[in-house]
Amino acid sequence: MFLSTYEKQLDGKRRLLIPQEFRTADNGAEHGVFCFFSMASDCLEAGGDKLMAEYVARIEALPFGSDRRTALEETFYAGQRPLSYDGGGRITLPESLCQDAGLGEDVVIVGLGPRFQIWDRARWNARRDARRALARQVMLGDDGNGEGA
Secondary structure, X not given: OEOOEEEEEOOOOOEXXXXXXXXXOOOOOOOEEEEEEOOOXXXXXXXXXXXXXXXXXXXXXXXOOOHHHHHHHHHHHHHOEEXXXXXXXXXEOOHXXXXXXXXXXXXXXXXXXXXXXXXXXXXXXXXXXXXHHHHHHHHHOOOOOOOOO
16 A cells, blocks of 8 residues: 655656655555546546556446546546656656646655555645545544534
8 A cells, every 4th residue: 555645856857756665566566656647636646556457447347438438548548657666766757747737846745545646745735734624524424514424
């Protein structure tokens, strides 16, 4: 699993050190990661073989040729970048992905179990408090209208 949050910096070549704990055979990311612009947030999403298998299963559950399946295929497969680690455990993020996610020099790697996200640090910091408040509502059974589950 991808756990914890790490503050990092992109160097001039857009290289990013991936935490050693993330580079394991258990999560299918021992040789590199799949990386793409997130479909749900303004960040990059990445992971190993297990993440790829989850997306493939979700896509293949939809009828072949359907508009919904094609939208997922176009977004996931066409936007996919398999990135290998260099000798120091770094990946080099393509300029286009950095632009899509608005990444500056300071980034945050956020572990989310079967995947991780790469955020611009300022954007992540602005998001964090609202996400914690939402998580608290979920844990307390609040449906968002001030009433429990």
